[in-house]
Amino acid sequence: MLRIAKEKLNALYAKINESMGLFIPVKRAGEVNYEIWKEGKEVSLETLKTVKSPKNMFFPSTENMMKFKTEGKALEIVDVRDEKKPFVLFGVKACDYKAIEVLDKVFLADPVDTFYQARREATTIVTLACSRPEESCFCGVFGIDATSPLGDATSWLDESYLYVQANTEKGEALIALIKEFVEEGGDAEVKAQQEKTTEILKKLPFAQLDLSRFKPENLNELFEAPQWEELSEACLGCGTCTFVCPTCQCFDIRDFKTHDGVIRYRCWDSCMYSDFTLMAHGNSRTTQMQRFRQRFMHKLVYYPSQNDGLYSCVGCGRCVNKCPQNLNIVKVIKTLGGKKND
Amino acid sequence: MIEETLIPKIGVITDIRKDTPDVKTFRVVGTDGAKLFEHMPGQCAMVSVPGVGECMFSITSSPTNKEYMEFSIKKCGCVTEVLHALEVGAYVTVRGPYGRNFPVEEDFKGKDLLFIAGGIGLAPLRSVINYVRHYRENYGKVVIVYGARSMDDLVDFDEIKTEWMNEKNFEVYLTIDRPQEGWDGHVGFVPAYVKELGLDPNMTAVLCGPPIMIKFTLAGLLELGFDKSRVFTTLELRMKCGVGKCGRCNVGDKFVCKDGPVFRMTELDELPDEY
Numbered sequence: 362m363l364r365i366a367k368e369k370l371n372a373l374y375a376k377i378n379e380s381m382g383l384f385i386p387v388k389r390a391g392e393v394n395y396e397i398w399k400e401g402k403e404v405s406l407e408t409l410k411t412v413k414s415p416k417n418m419f420f421p422s423t424e425n426m427m428k429f430k431t432e433g434k435a436l437e438i439v440d441v442r443d444e445k446k447p448f449v450l451f452g453v454k455a456c457d458y459k460a461i462e463v464l465d466k467v468f469l470a471d472p473v474d475t476f477y478q479a480r481r482e483a484t485t486i487v488t489l490a491c492s493r494p495e496e497s498c499f500c501g502v503f504g505i506d507a508t509s510p511l512g513d514a515t516s517w518l519d520e521s522y523l524y525v526q527a528n529t530e531k532g533e534a535l536i537a538l539i540k541e542f543v544e545e546g547g548d549a550e551v552k553a554q555q556e557k558t559t560e561i562l563k564k565l566p567f568a569q570l571d572l573s574r575f576k577p578e579n580l581n582e583l584f585e586a587p588q589w590e591e592l593s594e595a596c597l598g599c600g601t602c603t604f605v606c607p608t609c610q611c612f613d614i615r616d617f618k619t620h621d622g623v624i625r626y627r628c629w630d631s632c633m634y635s636d637f638t639l640m641a642h643g644n645s646r647t648t649q650m651q652r653f654r655q656r657f658m659h660k661l662v663y664y665p666s667q668n669d670g671l672y673s674c675v676g677c678g679r680c681v682n683k684c685p686q687n688l689n690i691v692k693v694i695k696t697l698g699g700k701k702n703d
Numbered sequence: 704m705i706e707e708t709l710i711p712k713i714g715v716i717t718d719i720r721k722d723t724p725d726v727k728t729f730r731v732v733g734t735d736g737a738k739l740f741e742h743m744p745g746q747c748a749m750v751s752v753p754g755v756g757e758c759m760f761s762i763t764s765s766p767t768n769k770e771y772m773e774f775s776i777k778k779c780g781c782v783t784e785v786l787h788a789l790e791v792g793a794y795v796t797v798r799g800p801y802g803r804n805f806p807v808e809e810d811f812k813g814k815d816l817l818f819i820a821g822g823i824g825l826a827p828l829r830s831v832i833n834y835v836r837h838y839r840e841n842y843g844k845v846v847i848v849y850g851a852r853s854m855d856d857l858v859d860f861d862e863i864k865t866e867w868m869n870e871k872n873f874e875v876y877l878t879i880d881r882p883q884e885g886w887d888g889h890v891g892f893v894p895a896y897v898k899e900l901g902l903d904p905n906m907t908a909v910l911c912g913p914p915i916m917i918k919f920t921l922a923g924l925l926e927l928g929f930d931k932s933r934v935f936t937t938l939e940l941r942m943k944c945g946v947g948k949c950g951r952c953n954v955g956d957k958f959v960c961k962d963g964p965v966f967r968m969t970e971l972d973e974l975p976d977e978y
């Protein structure tokens with residue numbers, strides 16, 4: 362184990378920033394989100410949950426994909442992507458790291474999404490173990506250990522030190538880059554913190570959710586469950602839950618006319634929106650119940666059925682905290698997940 | 704140019720045929736005059752007019768055509784309106800091919816084939832029918848039942864009359880919804896016509912058309928003794944990416960763009976009823 366004294370962290374960020382971009386949780390107007398680090402910004406590694414998840418870093422909320430230029434009748438496609446500078450994504454929690462794995466299976470599956478891939482490959486991810494999980498956390502239900510996330514390097518934070526450990530070559534390279542700041546030590550401290558956190562995790566209110574009924578073979582039965590009506594009744598279709606969710610991946614592709622050509626861009630979309638599946642001659646999901654059901658069936662049944670049982674909820678609890686109507690996946694799991702929830 | 708799934712190729716329209724009052728067939732080649740890419744019958748492509756939007760269309764020409772691709776497009780929304788206003792020589796973008804094709808080399812080979820289409824539903828079938836004509840010796844008898852609202856709404860009427868009707872071991876049955884001057888053929892809806900024809904239930908069937916037609920025709924076929932596992936159809940849902948990522952064309956754990964658009968009826972039975 363290696364450690365870095367906390368008061369050296371700012372200098373360490375500056376060092377990384379010399380040769381790579383650095384995305385790190387930053388506090389702005391009372392909210393903490395991942396931002397590009399700059400001298401003077403208020404870094405907040407202690408904050409458990411950023412409002413938005415770091416998926417933005419690989420799958421931005423909007424991105425220009427290409428430009429079309431016309432000359433007379435002729436049409437030309439111009440690549441508008443800038444070169445991807447290597448960057449470090451620092452402080453990713455276990456749930457959000459797992460969510461990147463969930464997104465990888467979508468965007469890196471054949472045919473590869475090269476926009477996502479370029480950013481993914483340019484990134485070194487440093488995860489940060491949780492030490493103060495909150496009541497809305499239920500990552501453990503999905504087999505995630507908040508005390509030892511993976512990534513290219515793992516870090517732990519206490520009052521005096523940041524402890525780090527490399528897991529991959531990229532992680533080793535990063536540690537070599539910051540070697541002037543690190544010293545040996547911390548095995549015992551990290552172990553003690555992990556044990557303490559594990560105790561807290563066990564006692565969280567949602568730690569015992571039962572997922573046993575969410576299996577591909579129950580797909581049709583769950584789809585037909587009468588409880589969806591009541592579960593979704595208050596849903597406004599605002600899409601907040603999909604935008605804060607680290608694994609939600611739906612997008613739209615649109616064109617935008619500029620003074621010199623057309624930009625084709627992609628942006629996040631939401632299966633909670635009424636026009637999401639609207640076509641000129643019909644709509645396959647006409648009610649909010651159908652859209653609500655789609656979101657949760659996708660997380661708990663459809664996605665696992667396509668991906669060897671991996672759920673596409675990571676228990677980050679963001680939708681639990683943010684839904685204006687107090688609806689969330691925990692309620693869905695409690696209602697439809699299995700006997701032990703009763 | 705960049706070879707990537709979401710980045711299209713540039714195509715030029717070299718011919719436009721007005722098939723019906725609201726269907727036009729567009730012939731497209733690359734800027735070098737060559738065919739843009741190869742496909743199999745039933746597969747789709749994303750066609751776009753930059754600045755307006757992209758839409759998924761079935762490739763209606765047969766893969767055996769090595770010179771160009773054709774798309775029969777019905778005017779029914781914003782992108783299709785703009786496409787319909789284009790003239791020969793206009794540029795569009797095309798990417799694909801997408802989706803699972805009809806099992807022409809697996810299930811269809813050596814079989815008697817029944818094709819049933821309603822309206823623009825003929826578009827995806829045209830590709831497979833012309834493929835079968837090209838490799839005629841590989842397939843048995845072919846029966847085509849095609850219906851539209853009126854005589855003027857029959858897509859590819861010329862090709863049907865001059866080529867399909869004269870093809871060896873082909874039977875073509877046309878029907879229109881209401882009597883019309885100049886029409887001496889059958890009048891009535893497709894599902895009823897199919898039952899009247901008393902078709903041989905050992906044929907492998909392909910159904911394409913509006914959902915309501917598919918529903919009633921399928922019921923009719925089952926009454927005639929057809930086996931669901933040998934009946935195929937295509938689904939159409941809204942799509943943006945075409946490669947199973949944008950999340951739009953989900954039906955249960957399937958993506959229509961990737962796992963479809965061609966489905967066996969028994970596969971559809973396993974999916975939740977949301978298409």
Ligand code: SF4
Pocket residue numbers: 602605606607608609660673674675676677678679680681690
């Ligand atoms: S569904 Fe809710 S709890 Fe699960 S990953 Fe998304 S935001 Fe987090």
Ligand code: SF4
Pocket residue numbers: 595596597598599600601602603633683684685686687688689
């Ligand atoms: S579940 Fe809540 S956050 Fe999600 S769309 Fe409905 S009202 Fe909005």
